[in-house]
Amino acid sequence: MGFAAFFGVTIGLSGCTQNVREQSPEAIAQSVTHLPSTPDRTGLTWFGPELHVSHYRTLFYVYDTVDYRLGAQERYQSNANDSLILLINARYGGDNRHYEFAMMPNTSNRELNHRQHEAERCQIFNSLISSCLYRDRFSLSVTKAELELARDTGRQFTLASKTQAYEQLDLPPTIYGDFLTR
Numbered sequence: 528m529g530f531a532a533f534f535g536v537t538i539g540l541s542g543c544t545q546n547v548r549e550q551s552p553e554a555i556a557q558s559v560t561h562l563p564s565t566p567d568r569t570g571l572t573w574f575g576p577e578l579h580v581s582h583y584r585t586l587f588y589v590y591d592t593v594d595y596r597l598g599a600q601e602r603y604q605s606n607a608n609d610s611l612i613l614l615i616n617a618r619y620g621g622d623n624r625h626y627e628f629a630m631m632p633n634t635s636n637r638e639l640n641h642r643q644h645e646a647e648r649c650q651i652f653n654s655l656i657s658s659c660l661y662r663d664r665f666s667l668s669v670t671k672a673e674l675e676l677a678r679d680t681g682r683q684f685t686l687a688s689k690t691q692a693y694e695q696l697d698l699p700p701t702i703y704g705d706f707l708t709r
Contacts, residue, residue, distance in 0.1 A: 547576040571598035571612065580694050584620045589660070591619040593686070593694045597669065611674065613667040615639075615686070617694070618647070620660045625688040629667050629696075632683060639665045639686070674698070 547558065560574040575597035581590040599611045617626065623646075628636040642664040649659040676682060677698040686693045 547578065570600055571614075572601045573597075573599040574614075578696070578699075580696060589620065591617075593617045593696065595696060610668045610670055613669050615663075615665050615667065615696075617663045617665075617686075618660065619663075621658055623659070623661060624663065624691075624693060626663055626665055626686050626693065627688045630685040630687050630692065636687075637667060637684075639667055641665045669698075 550558075558576040562572045562574075577594050577596040579592065579594050581592040583589075584591050593615060595613055595615045597611055598614050615626075617624070626639055626641075628638050630636055644663050645661065646659045647662050649657065651657045673682060677700065679700055681700045682698040683695060684697075685695045
């Protein structure tokens with residue numbers, strides 16, 4: 528029984544560690560999720576594979592992470608608004624961040640839509656330093672035209688506040704091409 532549980536966890540972990548950026552366009556297309564009858568609370572029914580950016584934080588012995596994935600409404604291409612939504616989930620420690628906009632490649636800034644901000648855990652380290660782990664959820668509108676550009680060359684942008692640039696995110700080539708054909 529113990530071996531079966533270990534094997535199941537090992538298989539699950541190896542599936543989680545596979546980098547979606549390295550998969551073929553066909554494999555990526557198969558990983559797009561569709562909720563046909565029950566949209567989520569934001570009205571989205573299509574979800575792309577989740578991408579992940581992280582770096583180690585020594586104070587908490589954990590990683591600061593940003594998980595992001597593309598979402599769309601059922602018939603977004605036939606609507607007058609052809610926007611899709613990039614859903615972003617950031618977990619980080621240290622100073623409270625104020626994610627305000629995305630710095631786009633053409634040097635324009637695009638405002639982020641905030642959904643949630645919370646302190647998940649606060650504690651004192653070495654009897655001197657007090658710090659917290661935070662979680663922010665927000666989104667960024669992405670147009671169909673931007674996805675068309677990202678299909679061949681990829682697209683990078685940086686999450687930022689008025690005073691500091693944070694994580695650089697990317698839409699790798701072909702990763703969201705399946706959203707253009709739905």
